Amino acid sequence: MCCLHAALPTRLSTTMRLSRSFLPTLKENPAEAQIVSHRLMLRAGLVRQTASGIYAWLPAGLKVLRNISQIVREEQDRVGAQEVLMPTLQSADLWKRSGRYDAYGPEMLRIQDRHKRELLYGPTNEEMITDLFGQAVKSYKDMPQVLYHIQWKFRDEMRPRFGVMRGREFLMKDAYSFDLDYASAVASYHRMMLAYLRTFQRLGVRAVPMRADTGPIGGELSHEFLILAPTGESGVFYDAALEDQDWLDTPVDVESPTALEAFYTRVTTPYAATDEMHDTTAWDAVPEDRRREGRGVEVGHIFHFGTKYTKAMDVSVIAADGSQIYPEMGSYGIGVSRLVGAIIEASHDENGIIWPASIAPFKAAILNLKVGDETCDALCERIYNENPEEFLYDDRSDRAGAKFADADLMGHPWQIVVGPRSAKEGRVELKRRATGERHDLSVEDALALVLAD
């Protein structure tokens, strides 16, 4: 052991060196995985299944999950939502108050503790957040409120499949808005629409908002966000006018209901619908060259449902005139773990994953093509130390082919290829994963490009 310690460098960042990392890639497709994202997630060492529909997240997968969560978090915060963290286990009493304990089917995982008290692993959090809100907020002066959390949920699906896209345990961002009246609730809804469009754009995917069925509650305030992917569960139809809009560069005053309304109109005017909501008459009115049709994976859902829970659970606030008001609620979900699969469905090729830079587990892989060669080793170490948190250094003594194949599979946006010939001149080959372009560059130029991405 003493020899091992002596061999270690003084600065430890072992997890990013492939030779010492827990990033088990597979050359062959596991038989259990049928769809491309599931295969790639297993092969790239992002997850391992531990039970039907339940996955362990390995280091690279966890980094993706965290990167997605962080973008979601920043955009929620930006529209004034406040983060909380509610537990995974909930008391059945809470659900009995809303009447959903009996209404919810066998998808709810019910548990008993040692005192025979009934618990459940939360499939969603309307009851709990309504209760928490009601305990703390008593006056119109403390309204409105928007709370969210990012937490694991469980739905005991009859048939889990498609890897993390239809698992039983899944990570989700749930936000809940509480408003004094309908007009204010509409503004909350609009704000969330903006946050969602910005979020998905930052995640590097196109998620199109589509009118969704509001069910028995009625109204028009329900949209699903779908990522186009051939394995999607719904057929989608939309107007190409929704493509290539830059929501990050669209200034909207989130405090102004008028500005929000105008923005919302702009988003919802072009035709967009899933097959359940498809209106062929309206579709025919879309110019033919702008019709986009395909399949989509639902990765987000925003929904206004009014006073359903506040009334059922008798949670009210006192208005300025002394009357009691049941707050208007909305809920807003983003399937964080599902997004990992959905994004891979939408962004891969025959060699592996192509990560959008914003969520990639590593910005770049450094491929040392001749481990043991002094020049190569030194140059790789130098590059690696520029950003050890975001670079993955492939220092394994494998053949070049294996390193290229693994780097392509894992989908790093950039590959910094360090070979013995060019290393002598301080040059590397920089490969962009998305396009396959390669450029022979000085180390400085290559680093500048990668670090600016």
Next chain:
RNA sequence: CGGGCAGUAGCGCAGUCUGGUAGCGCAUCAGUCUGGGGGACUGGGGGUCGUGGGUUCGAAUCCCGCCUGCCCGACCA
């Protein structure tokens, strides 16, 4: 939950029909040669054949039960 298929080494599979004590490729370990797209050679390690019972002198193989996983459907973020 209906219909179909499958569990044999870390992964992918053969062997099951016709019972005789388990094999191939990849991975892994040691070594040598290699070194820019999953390299070659030599030698080695690794398997309660999902599980419980039954039939048999003998079961991965035949019979029954159970468990687990995958696909299609219904359902679903």
